[in-house]
Amino acid sequence: MNIKGLSLNTIPPIFLPLRFFLTAPVFGIFAALLVIFYGSEMWSSRWLSSSLAITHLITIGFMLMVMIGALYQFIPVMIGQLIPGGERLVPLIHPLLIIGTLSLSSGFLLKINSLYWAALISLGLSATLFALSLLPLLVARLKSHLIVFILRILFLVLIITLGLGLYMLLAYANPDAGIIYREYTDIHALWGLIAWVVLLIMAVSSQVIPMFFVIPEFSVHYLKLFSILMVMTLSGLFIVDMNLLKNNFVTLLFQLLLSLELSFVVFYILSLISRRKRKLPDVTINFFRLSLLSLLLVILLWWGYQYEVVLPLDSYKVQFEYTIALLLIYGLALSVIIGMLQKIVPFLIYLHLQNLSFKHPESMMAEPKLVLNMKQIISTLQSTVQFYLHLTSYILLGVSMYFPQVVVLAGLFMLCNFVWLSYCLFKAVIIYNNNKNRILQFPEMKMNFGF
Numbered sequence: 479m480n481i482k483g484l485s486l487n488t489i490p491p492i493f494l495p496l497r498f499f500l501t502a503p504v505f506g507i508f509a510a511l512l513v514i515f516y517g518s519e520m521w522s523s524r525w526l527s528s529s530l531a532i533t534h535l536i537t538i539g540f541m542l543m544v545m546i547g548a549l550y551q552f553i554p555v556m557i558g559q560l561i562p563g564g565e566r567l568v569p570l571i572h573p574l575l576i577i578g579t580l581s582l583s584s585g586f587l588l589k590i591n592s593l594y595w596a597a598l599i600s601l602g603l604s605a606t607l608f609a610l611s612l613l614p615l616l617v618a619r620l621k622s623h624l625i626v627f628i629l630r631i632l633f634l635v636l637i638i639t640l641g642l643g644l645y646m647l648l649a650y651a652n653p654d655a656g657i658i659y660r661e662y663t664d665i666h667a668l669w670g671l672i673a674w675v676v677l678l679i680m681a682v683s684s685q686v687i688p689m690f691f692v693i694p695e696f697s698v699h700y701l702k703l704f705s706i707l708m709v710m711t712l713s714g715l716f717i718v719d720m721n722l723l724k725n726n727f728v729t730l731l732f733q734l735l736l737s738l739e740l741s742f743v744v745f746y747i748l749s750l751i752s753r754r755k756r757k758l759p760d761v762t763i764n765f766f767r768l769s770l771l772s773l774l775l776v777i778l779l780w781w782g783y784q785y786e787v788v789l790p791l792d793s794y795k796v797q798f799e800y801t802i803a804l805l806l807i808y809g810l811a812l813s814v815i816i817g818m819l820q821k822i823v824p825f826l827i828y829l830h831l832q833n834l835s836f837k838h839p840e841s842m843m844a845e846p847k848l849v850l851n852m853k854q855i856i857s858t859l860q861s862t863v864q865f866y867l868h869l870t871s872y873i874l875l876g877v878s879m880y881f882p883q884v885v886v887l888a889g890l891f892m893l894c895n896f897v898w899l900s901y902c903l904f905k906a907v908i909i910y911n912n913n914k915n916r917i918l919q920f921p922e923m924k925m926n927f928g929f
C-alpha cells in the first residue's frame with residue numbers, strides 16, 4: 479500500500495464514517511425488493527413512481543450516503559485536518575438522510591403529500607448541515623491539494639443536483655403552487671449522473687487507486703483541467719437545453735466535447751491501472767475496470783442511438799433511456815463504490831486497531847495477531863463473490879429490459895449483491911469489536927515525559 483503524504487494520525491472516531499457505510503447497503507436491499515415486487519412493469523415508463531423510488535433509494539440512500547461517509551474518512555487523512563464539527567453534526571446528518579430517503583421513496587410510491595414534505599425538510603436539512611460542515615475547509619487557504627480542488631467543483635455540482643431535486647420535490651409537495659418543473663428533470667439527472675458521478679469516480683480513483691493498487695500518481699494538471707472543462711461543457715448544454723441559445727451546431731459541438739472529455743477519463747484511468755507496479759491479482763480492481771467500461775459503453779450507445787447508426791431505434795426509446803441509466807448508476811457508480819468499500823472499510827479497521835495497539839504495546843505480542851491485515855478483514859474470496867454477484871445482477875438487469883421474463887431473477891441477484899455487501903461489512907465490524915476489546919485488556923502505556 480502506498481501511504482506517502484497521508485496523515486494517518488488525523489482520523490475521526492471509527493463509527494463516524496462507518497455508520498454511513500453500514501446503512502448504505504440496506505437501501506440497496508430495499509431497491510432490490512422493489513425490483514422483485516414491481517417486476518417488468520417498472521421498465522414501461524420513466525415517470526413511474528416505482529422507477530423514481532428505486533432511482534433515489536440507490537442515488538441518495540446508497541451513493542450519497544457512502545460519499546458523505548468517505549469524505550468524513552478521507553478528507554482528514556488526505557489534508558491532515560478533521561472536518562470541523564463532524565462529531566456534533568454527523569449524528570444529525572445521518573438520521574436526517576435516512577428519514578429523507580425513506581420518505582422520498584415512499585412518497586413516490588404512495589403519493590402522500592406529507593411524505594413529500596417530510597422528505598423535503600429532512601433532505602434539505604441534511605444537505606445544508608453537510609454543506610455547512612464542509613464549507614470552512616473548502617474556502618480555507620489550504621495548500622493546493624488535488625482532492626480539495628476536485629471537492630470544490632464536486633460541491634458546486636452537488637448543490638446544482640440537489641438544489642434542482644429539492645425544487646422539483648417542492649412542486650410535488652405543493653401541487654397548487656403550479657411550479658413547472660419537468661423541464662428541469664433532465665438537467666437534474668444529467669448533472670447528477672454525469673457531473674456528480676464522474677467527478678466522484680475521479681476523486682475516488684485519484685486517491686484510492688494509487689494508494690491501494692500502487693500505480694503511478696494521477697496527473698494533477700489533467701484532472702484539474704478535465705473537471706473545469708466538464709463543468710463548462712455541461713453548463714453550455716444547460717444553456718442550449720433551456721432554449722437560451724437554440725443552435726443545432728452548438729449542441730452537437732457540446733455533445734462531442736462531452737464525449738471526448740469522458741472518453742479521456744476512461745482511457746487515462748485504464749492506462750494508469752494497466753501500469754500497476756504490483757502484479758499480484760486483486761479482484762477489487764475489476765470493479766474499477768467494469769465502471770470505466772460502462773462509461774465507454776454509454777458514450778458509444780448514446781451516439782449510436784442518436785444517429786441511428788444500427789437501426790431506426792425509435793420503438794426502443796424507453797429501453798434505451800433505462801439502459802443508459804443502468805449503465806451510469808449500476809455500472810459506473812455502483813461498481814466503483816462497492817469496489818471501494820471492499821478496500822476502505824478494512825483499511826479503516828486496520829488503522830484504528832493499529833493506533834490502539836500502539837497505546838497498548840503488549841498487545842502486539844499476542845498470538846494470533848490482533849492487528850489484522852486488510853485481507854484478513856475482508857478476504858479475497860469474499861471480494862470475488864461480491865464481484866461476480868455484482869456483475870451477474872448488472873447483466874441480468876440489462877437483459878431484463880428487453881426480455882422481461884428475467885426481471886425477477888435480476889432482482890434476486892441484485893438482492894444477493896447488497897445482502898452480501900452488508901454481510902461482509904458487518905462481519906468486518908464484528909472482527910473490529912472483538913479485537914478492539916482484546917487489545918484493551920492489555921495495559922495502556924503511560925506517557926512519561928519526565929516533568
Ligand code: HEM
Nearest residue numbers: 524525529533537601640643644646647660663667670671
Ligand atoms: C435532495 C436530493 C434529491 C431530490 C429531492 C430529488 C428529487 C427528484 C424528483 C422530485 C424527481 C422527479 C422529477 C420529475 O417527476 O420530473 C427526480 C428525478 C430524478 N433524479 Fe432526483 N432527487 C435528488 C437527488 C438525486 C441524485 C443525487 C441523483 C443522481 C445522482 C438523482 C437522479 C435523478 C434521476 C436520474 C431522475 C430522473 C428519473 C427518471 O427520469 O426516471 N436525484 N429527482
